[in-house]
Amino acid sequence: MTKNHDYNFELILIAGVTQNGVIGKDNQLPWKKLKGDLTRFAELTTPHPVIMGRNTWESLPEDYQPLPDRLNMVLTRNEAYESPGAYLMPSLEEALESIEARDPFITGIKYDQVFIIGGARVYEEALPLADRLELTEVHREVEGDTFFPGWDRKLWNEENRVQVKTRKGKNTHDFVTYIRK
Numbered sequence: 001m002t003k004n005h006d007y008n009f010e011l012i013l014i015a016g017v018t019q020n021g022v023i024g025k026d027n028q029l030p031w032k033k034l035k036g037d038l039t040r041f042a043e044l045t046t047p048h049p050v051i052m053g054r055n056t057w058e059s060l061p062e063d064y065q066p067l068p069d070r071l072n073m074v075l076t077r078n079e080a081y082e083s084p085g086a087y088l089m090p091s092l093e094e095a096l097e098s099i100e101a102r103d104p105f106i107t108g109i110k111y112d113q114v115f116i117i118g119g120a121r122v123y124e125e126a127l128p129l130a131d132r133l134e135l136t137e138v139h140r141e142v143e144g145d146t147f148f149p150g151w152d153r154k155l156w157n158e159e160n161r162v163q164v165k166t167r168k169g170k171n172t173h174d175f176v177t178y179i180r181k
């Protein structure tokens with residue numbers, strides 16, 4: 001496995017993506033419900049730090065701001081921005097470095113996994129560094145305004161795929177783990 005960064009944690013990008021690459025619409029998820037998806041998201045990301053862009057933060061329902069039991073890091077270049085529960089960071093690099101340095105003003109904890117949870121711009125910046133992708137591949141096309149960045153599948157090994165089916169047996173989406181080769 002190639003490691004494209006010097007941090008001592010595993011950097012994992014987690015996203016739900018439709019067949020036409022859509023991840024969002026009107027600053028919301030472009031689907032109502034995907035069986036098991038939120039549970040899987042919570043199980044994988046808890047209790048690790050999650051890093052997200054400001055739009056994604058603002059798209060979270062009030063009750064999930066911050067996402068519980070996780071260090072919520074929110075990227076913004078707006079120094080005046082304030083939002084309780086969010087650790088604001090001016091860049092992805094500074095967010096990752098403060099986790100690596102166990103910044104005592106944040107938690108002082110050593111983390112072995114860090115999750116990038118969107119949106120498009122943050123995925124795009126983090127993808128070249130990521131060690132693992134945890135994707136929910138949604139088997140349909142939907143309209144949207146936010147897209148997952150293009151990625152070269154040849155650089156990744158598919159390590160695991162779980163097909164999720166409705167009660168009637170229709171395979172609506174897969175939970176897929178990719179590891180960088």
Ligand SMILES: NC(=O)c1ccc[n+]([C@@H]2O[C@H](COP(=O)([O-])OP(=O)(O)OC[C@H]3O[C@@H](n4cnc5c(N)ncnc54)[C@H](OP(=O)(O)O)[C@@H]3O)[C@@H](O)[C@H]2O)c1
Pocket residue numbers: 014015016017022023024025026027028029030052053054055056057059075076077078081089090091092117118119120121122123125146
């Ligand atoms: N399907 C999924 O798995 C998934 C996951 C997450 C989000 N989404 C969807 O994606 C959409 C939101 O994504 P988005 O691309 O519009 O926005 P986003 O990436 O969540 O947020 C963009 C904002 O984050 C800040 N930012 C981003 N990169 C930064 C950097 N390197 N340094 C400093 N600040 C940075 C900037 O904030 P300032 O303007 O404040 O400087 C920027 O305007 C929504 O529709 C959401 O539902 C989908």
